[in-house]
Structures are given as C-alpha cells and as structure tokens.
Amino acid sequence: MLLTDIQENIAKGRKMFALLIDPDKQNETDLLRLTEKINSANGPDIILVGGSLLFSNIDETVATLKRHTQKPVVLFPGSAMQVSDKADGILLLSLISGRNPEFLIGQHVQAAPALAKSGIEILPTGYMLIGEENYTSVRYISNTMPIPYNKTDIAVATALAGQMLGLKAIYLEGGSGATKPVSAEMIAAVRRAVGLPLIVGGGLRSAADVTTALKSGADIVVVGTSIESNYGLVEEISRAVADFSR
Numbered sequence: 001m002l003l004t005d006i007q008e009n010i011a012k013g014r015k016m017f018a019l020l021i022d023p024d025k026q027n028e029t030d031l032l033r034l035t036e037k038i039n040s041a042n043g044p045d046i047i048l049v050g051g052s053l054l055f056s057n058i059d060e061t062v063a064t065l066k067r068h069t070q071k072p073v074v075l076f077p078g079s080a081m082q083v084s085d086k087a088d089g090i091l092l093l094s095l096i097s098g099r100n101p102e103f104l105i106g107q108h109v110q111a112a113p114a115l116a117k118s119g120i121e122i123l124p125t126g127y128m129l130i131g132e133e134n135y136t137s138v139r140y141i142s143n144t145m146p147i148p149y150n151k152t153d154i155a156v157a158t159a160l161a162g163q164m165l166g167l168k169a170i171y172l173e174g175g176s177g178a179t180k181p182v183s184a185e186m187i188a189a190v191r192r193a194v195g196l197p198l199i200v201g202g203g204l205r206s207a208a209d210v211t212t213a214l215k216s217g218a219d220i221v222v223v224g225t226s227i228e229s230n231y232g233l234v235e236e237i238s239r240a241v242a243d244f245s246r
C-alpha cells in the first residue's frame with residue numbers, strides 16, 4: 001500500500017525519490033531506456049505518470065512501465081481524463097492553493113466513478129502551486145494564481161487547512177521546469193506546521209537541489225524535466241536520497 005509504505009519510510013527516517021514521467025515526452029524506446037535506470041541498484045522509489053496536457057495514451061505508458069519494472073507506478077493527473085486502472089495508485093490532487101472549483105472538486109466528481117471501479121489506491125493530496133515569476137504550464141492550464149514565492153505564512157495556512165480537511169499528503173509544487181524550486185524556508189515552515197507526508201517538486205535539477213529540499217523537511221522529492229534530457233541523473237539523485245537517509 002502506497003500510503004502505508006510512505007508512512008513506514010518516514011517513521012524509519014528514509015526519504016524517497018519519485019521520478020515523474022510525462023507520457024507526451026517519452027516514447028516507448030525512451031521508456032525502455034529509462035526503466036533500465038529505474039531498475040538499477042540506485043533507482044527511484046516511486047514512478048509518477050502525468051502531465052499538464054496529455055495527448056498520449058496514459059494506459060499504454062503505465063502498462064509499459066508495469067511490464068518492465070516492479071516499482072510502484074502512481075498517477076499524477078493533470079485532469080480527470082488521466083486515469084488508468086493499470087496503475088498502483090493515484091495522487092488525487094486538490095489544488096488547494098487555487099480558487100478554481102474545477103481543480104478543487106469538479107474533475108474529482110468526473111473521475112470518481114472510474115476510480116471507484118478501478119480499485120487503485122487513492123492518496124488524497126493537497127496540491128499547492130508556489131511561485132510568481134514564471135508562467136508555468138500548471139499555472140496556465142489550471143487557471144489559478146500560485147502562492148507567491150515568499151509568502152510562507154500563506155503556504156503554512158493553506159497546508160494546515162488541507163490537513164484539517166483530511167487530506168493525506170501535501171505537495172509543494174514549484175511548477176514543472178521552474179527556474180527556481182520552492183524555497184528551503186517555505187518547505188521548513190510547512191514541515192513544522194503539518195504532520196502529513198510532504199512531497200516537494202518543480203525545478204529540482206541536481207543532487208544538491210534535492211538534498212536542500214530533503215534537509216528542509218521534504219519526505220519525497222519529485223524530479224521530471226531535468227531527467228528527460230539526462231537519464232544519468234536518475235542514479236545521481238537516487239544516491240543523494242539514499243545517502244541522506246543513512
């Protein structure tokens with residue numbers, strides 16, 4: 001079980017690395033090359049699949065990954081269309097930093113019947129978009145305003161509200177390909193305020209970036225964009241996460 005595994009890892013002081021795969025950016029050949037890295041001794045703990053737009057068939061990407069790796073494959077949906085019953089679970093994202101009802105509840109209503117039928121594990125996640133300088137894809141597509149980069153108090157209040165509403169994890173999202181990741185200060189403040197598993201992603205480009213996020217209190221770091229052009233980074237980041245946990 002995804003949530004139980006995450007909680008057990010947190011209890012043991014083990015940090016986790018989630019590799020994000022955007023099906024639109026990786027063809028089957030890419031995926032096979034990537035799964036070699038994923039399956040190596042130093043591999044990620046979780047594979048997330050999703051993207052802001054999705055022209056490709058998410059089912060096929062999930063099926064290919066499931067055929068070639070034992071790692072949990074978890075949906076990270078940009079919309080209600082991005083559901084596959086072949087996945088192990090889904091981060092059911094409620095975009096709590098925004099005020100667009102579509103991404104707070106609308107898409108969830110559309111996806112719920114298919115999700116109930118699929119039987120995949122649901123991880124209700126408070127998704128918080130952070131940043132003000134960049135017009136990231138998620139900001140444009142979701143039509144929501146991110147929490148400003150320096151407004152730590154708003155981020156803390158938002159995460160607290162998410163926890164009070166019963167969400168099971170908080171995701172601090174700097175935006176895919178963001179020029180700078182969520183600040184160490186904001187991660188640390190949210191970490192102090194809430195007891196939920198804390199996922200941090202967006203703009204993490206190196207082992208050093210990932211280590212900073214972990215030091216600040218992230219439990220799971222997510223890296224996607226920088227790996228698309230450098231598969232070698234999978235091992236480097238996996239090692240940094242494992243070393244941090246020791």
Ligand code: 1GP
Binds near residue numbers: 020204222225
């Ligand atoms: C995006 O947090 C993820 O939703 C990962 O971000 O693509 O910048 O690594 P990057």
